[in-house]
Every structure is written in C-alpha cells, then in structure tokens.
Amino acid sequence: xxxxxxxxxxxxxxxxxxxxxxxxxxxxxxxxxxxxxxxxxxxxxxxxxxxxxxxxxxxxxxxxxxxxxxxxxxxxxxxxxxxxxxxxxxxxxxxxxxxxxxxxxxxxxxxxxxxxxxxxxxxxxxxxxxxxxxxxxxxxxxxxxxxxxxxxxxxxxxxxxxxxxxxxxxxxxxxxxxxxxxxxxxxxxxxxxxxxxxxxxxxxxxxxxxxxxxxxxxxxxxxxxxxxxxxxxxxxxxxxxxxxxxxxxxxxxxxxxxxxxxxxxxxxxxxxxxxxxxxxxxxxxxxxxxxxxxxxxxxxxxxxxxxxxxxxxxxxxxxxxxxxxxxxxxxxxxxxxxxxxxxxxxxxxxxxxxxxxxxxxxxxxxxxxxxxxxxxxxxxxxxxxxxxxxx
Numbered sequence: 001x002x003x004x005x006x007x008x009x010x011x012x013x014x015x016x017x018x019x020x021x022x023x024x025x026x027x028x029x030x031x032x033x034x035x036x037x038x039x040x041x042x043x044x045x046x047x048x049x050x051x052x053x054x055x056x057x058x059x060x061x062x063x064x065x066x067x068x069x070x071x072x073x074x075x076x077x078x079x080x081x082x083x084x085x086x087x088x089x090x091x092x093x094x095x096x097x098x099x100x101x102x103x104x105x106x107x108x109x110x111x112x113x114x115x116x117x118x119x120x121x122x123x124x125x126x127x128x129x130x131x132x133x134x135x136x137x138x139x140x141x142x143x144x145x146x147x148x149x150x151x152x153x154x155x156x157x158x159x160x161x162x163x164x165x166x167x168x169x170x171x172x173x174x175x176x177x178x179x180x181x182x183x184x185x186x187x188x189x190x191x192x193x194x195x196x197x198x199x200x201x202x203x204x205x206x207x208x209x210x211x212x213x214x215x216x217x218x219x220x221x222x223x224x225x226x227x228x229x230x231x232x233x234x235x236x237x238x239x240x241x242x243x244x245x246x247x248x249x250x251x252x253x254x255x256x257x258x259x260x261x262x263x264x265x266x267x268x269x270x271x272x273x274x275x276x277x278x279x280x281x282x283x284x285x286x287x288x289x290x291x292x293x294x295x296x297x298x299x300x301x302x303x304x305x306x307x308x309x310x311x312x313x314x315x316x317x318x319x320x321x322x323x324x325x326x327x328x329x330x331x332x333x334x335x336x337x338x339x340x341x342x343x344x345x346x347x348x349x350x351x352x353x354x355x356x357x358x359x360x361x362x363x364x365x366x367x368x369x370x371x372x373x374x375x376x377x378x379x380x381x382x383x384x385x386x387x388x389x390x391x
Contacts, residue, residue, distance in 0.1 A: 017089040018096070018105075023059075052389070055128065055331060064103045064129040064324055066091045069116060072136035072159070072194075075285055081107035084134055091133060091158075091320075099321035099371040101328065103131070113139055117146045124151045128328050129335075131320065132157040137194040138230050154327045154335040160198035162316040162323070165340055166362070167199050167258055167281060168206055169347035170314050173361040174256070174302045176353065178277040186210040186254045186275070190247055190289065191261035192220055192231050199258060200234055205341060211238040212250045216261075219243055219250050248273070255279065263287035268298035277301035283314055302358050311359035318347050318365055322374025329375060330382035331389040338385040339378045346377035 011017075024035040033039050043057040055061040070084035071077075088105030095103040104127075108116055120130060130153065132144060140157055147155040156162075175182050185208055189196050192215040200213055212219060213234055217226040220235045221242050227235060243250065251257060251270045256279040259266065266289040271278060278299065282289035283306040292303040292310045304312030323343050327335050350363050350373050363370050382388045 011086060017086075017093045018103075051125070054125070059102060060126065061128050061331065062100075062102050062328060063127050064095060064101055064131050064328075065106050065120075065123070065127045066095070066103050066131045066133055067106045067108065067120060068132075068134045069108050069111060070134065071111060071139075073134045078136065081109045088133060091131070094317050095131075095321055095324065098317060098368050099325035099375065101321060101324050111139070113142050113146075116143055117150075120147055120155075121150050124153055127153060128331075129154040129156065129324050131324065132159075134159065135194075137197075138228050140194045141197075141230050148334065152333050154324070154332055156320070156323065156327075156335045157194065157198075158316055158320045160194045161202075161335070161340055162319045163195045163260065164198040164202040165319040165323070165344045166314050166316055166347065167283075168202050168341075168344040169318070170281065170304050170312065170362045171203070171256060171258075171279070172206070172344070172348040173351060173356050174279045174304070177356050177358060177361060178255075178279055178301055180255055180277070180279075183207045183209060185256060186212065187256045187258065188212045188214065188247070188250045188254045189258045189260070190214045190250075190265060191259060191284075192227075192234065193260070195260040196258075197230055197234055199260065200238060202340065202344070203258075204237065205337065206344075210240055212243060212254070213238050214247045214250050218246050257281065257289075259283055259289035261289060263289065266290040266295070268294065271295060271298035271300055274299075281305070281314060302361060304361060308365070312361050313365055314362065315365040318363060318370050319343055319374065322346075322371035323378050325371060325375035326378025327382060330379040330387070332382040332387045333389060334387045335378075336382075336385055336387055339381040339387075342377040342381035343374050346374045349373075 025031045047053045066088045068084045068088055070081040073079050073084045074087050084107050092103035092105050095101040108119055144157045187208055189200050192213050203211055220231050221239050221244050222235050248270050252273045253275055255275050259282040261284055263284055279302045280295050280300045281304045285306045288305050295303045304314045350370050
C-alpha cells in the first residue's frame with residue numbers, strides 16, 4: 001500500500017480522527033437542568049470549596065492535553081503548529097484506543113519558551129496530565145523542566161521519555177537473549193537530541209556502566225566545544241574513558257548500538273568491529289541508520305527498528321498510553337523516574353522469557369493488553385514513591 005496517498009485520502013474522509021462524545025443524556029427538561037443550568041451550579045460550588053473535586057466532578061481525571069509547537073514533527077522538522085495537528089490527533093486516537101484515555105490536541109503558535117510554558121500552565125487546571133510532543137531540542141528540555149516545577153499534574157515529553165522507556169525494555173530483553181549482563185555492557189547512542197539524551201539517562205539507570213554518546217560532530221566528551229548545555233551535562237556522566245573520535249571509533253568493541261539520528265550512518269565495518277553478539281537498534285525513520293538485513297549480514301545478533309515491517313518494532317505506543325493510564329489512576333502529581341523504570345520493566349516482562357528470541361524481544365505495538373500491564377506497574381510505583389494523591 002502507498003501509505004502516504006491512502007492516508008491523505010482517509011484524512012479527507014475522516015475530517016479529523018477524534019470527536020467529543022456526550023456522556024450525559026440530554027433528551028428532556030430534567031436532563032438539561034441536571035447537566036446544565038440550574039443543577040450545574042452545585043458541582044461548581046463544590047469545586048470552588050475544594051479544587052481537587054474537579055477530578056471527581058468533571059472529566060479531568062481522564063483527560064490529557066497533547067501539546068506541540070510544530071517545531072519537530074515526526075521527522076518532518078519545523079512545519080508549524082497547524083501542520084502538526086494530524087500527528088497530535090493521531091496521538092489522541094492512540095491514547096483512547098489503547099488505554100481509554102481521553103486526549104485533546106493543542107497546537108501553540110509560538111516558539112517562545114516563556115509563552116509556551118505560560119500557556120500550558122494557565123490551562124493545566126482543565127487536565128489530568130500534559131503530554132508534550134514534537135518540540136525541538138534544546139527548548140523541549142527547558143519547557144518540560146519548568147512545567148514540572150509549576151504544574152501539579154504530570155508533564156511528560158513522550159519524544160524523550162516514551163522513547164527511552166521502550167528502548168530500555170527492548171535492551172533488557174535483548175541482553176537476556178544475547179546472554180549479556182547489563183552492568184558489563186558498553187552501549188553507544190548516536191543522536192544526542194531530546195530522545196538520545198533521555199535514552200542515555202535511562203540506560204544509566206539500568207546499571208550500564210559504560211555509555212558512549214555521539215552526535216553529528218562525533219563522540220561527546222568533556223571539553224568538546226561543539227556541545228550544547230544538555231550534551232555537556234551528558235558528557236560529564238558518560239564516556240568513562242573520555243574517548244574521542246567518530247561514531248566508528250565509539251562502536252569498536254561495543255555490545256549495543258542505539259540510533260536516533262539519521263539514515264545510513266552505520267556500515268558493515270562498524271558492526272564487524274563490535275563485540276560478540278552485537279545488539280543494534282537503528283531507529284531513524286523511515287530509513288534507519290542501517291537496514292536490518294544489512295546489519296544481520298554484517299554480524300548483528302539482534303536488530304530492532306522503529307518500523308512495523310521488520311521484527312522487533314520499538315514503538316512508543318507500548319509506553320505512553322499505559323503510563324498515563326497508570327498516572328491518572330493514581331491521580332499522580334508527577335511522572336517520576338521510579339514510574340518510568342517501572343514502565344520499562346513491565347514492558348520487558350510482558351513477553352515471557354521462554355518466548356524471547358532474536359526476532360521477538362518486545363511485545364507487538366498492537367497488543368492492547370500491554371498498556372494495562374504498564375498502567376498497573378506505574379500506578380504502584382506512583383503510590384510507593386509518594387506522588388499519588390489517592391486517599
């Protein structure tokens with residue numbers, strides 16, 4: 001199928017992928033009086049006395065805002081707020097289909113960090129959670145950081161943390177299949193933007209001791225003048241031998257490669273230089289850093305990509321619906337590191353060890369039961385870590 005042509009046709013037919021459904025009956029005078037005036041004054045006054053009642057008396061407890069500025073949309077780049085709407089609607093559709101979470105797409109016509117933060121903060125009282133999407137780095141780091149400081153609901157940048165969670169789940173299981181210990185592995189990440197940095201931080205939390213990060217200028221190391229502030233921070237906690245050079249230099253002897261960068265930047269010689277049973281996750285879309293068949297022919301033991309037409313699809317839809325479902329069910333004030341790690345482990349454990357193989361290291365993105373396994377783990381982690389507001 002020509003997905004681009006068919007998708008455009010469908011979008012003209014659908015005229016939007018989501019809609020609002022009325023939960024209250026409106027078919028009589030009594031119905032109108034209960035759902036609207038005069039009866040609606042009673043819940044309004046309850047919320048005035050106790051704003052937390054908004055989670056019980058409105059749809060807020062199941063409502064997430066999916067927000068972008070259109071600056072880094074799905075591999076298309078800075079295409080503008082309105083042009084990002086089809087992706088935001090798609091995200092909202094996935095929230096509903098996989099975890100019964102209601103989601104509203106919002107596109108902000110500004111590139112100003114201050115304006116974006118202020119806008120989201122002012123509307124946050126309408127929602128139970130905020131999912132930031134397709135905002136370019138390094139602004140996305142500052143936007144999320146500031147919102148987490150001022151909002152009393154979870155703020156989650158899926159391009160960063162959703163990607164990191166699914167990559168870590170896949171890496172946990174790939175290591176089992178390859179009979180490697182995470183603590184002994186050397187992992188190389190190519191791409192040090194929002195996704196790459198989040199993946200790097202979470203990989204370290206798995207106990208991996210040697211992580212080497214690369215960007216288009218080569219290896220990140222302390223003193224590299226090409227780095228932005230976020231990359232400089234990562235250089236301080238990675239690359240323990242202070243290696244310098246190119247991606248090819250970084251991959252020599254490495255156990256695993258994670259790509260969130262550009263097409264065709266990995267070649268057969270690089271893979272041949274890696275350790276035994278190398279694990280490769282070339283996830284650039286639509287063209288990965290190396291095509292899976294080429295990687296396998298060069299000696300890769302396990303290959304996972306972001307594409308649905310190859311085995312081991314590493315897809316964010318395994319993470320974000322269940323994460324928000326769990327956070328909402330816990331009435332969490334935050335999605336913290338404990339909750340993210342719980343989500344990664346739940347995704348990994350969803351596939352029984354007896355079923356793990358070189359071509360089956362992670363569940364299918366279409367398996368809707370994954371979200372509820374993730375939600376359960378995330379809710380428990382929220383309660384244990386003290387961010388749940390359940391009484």
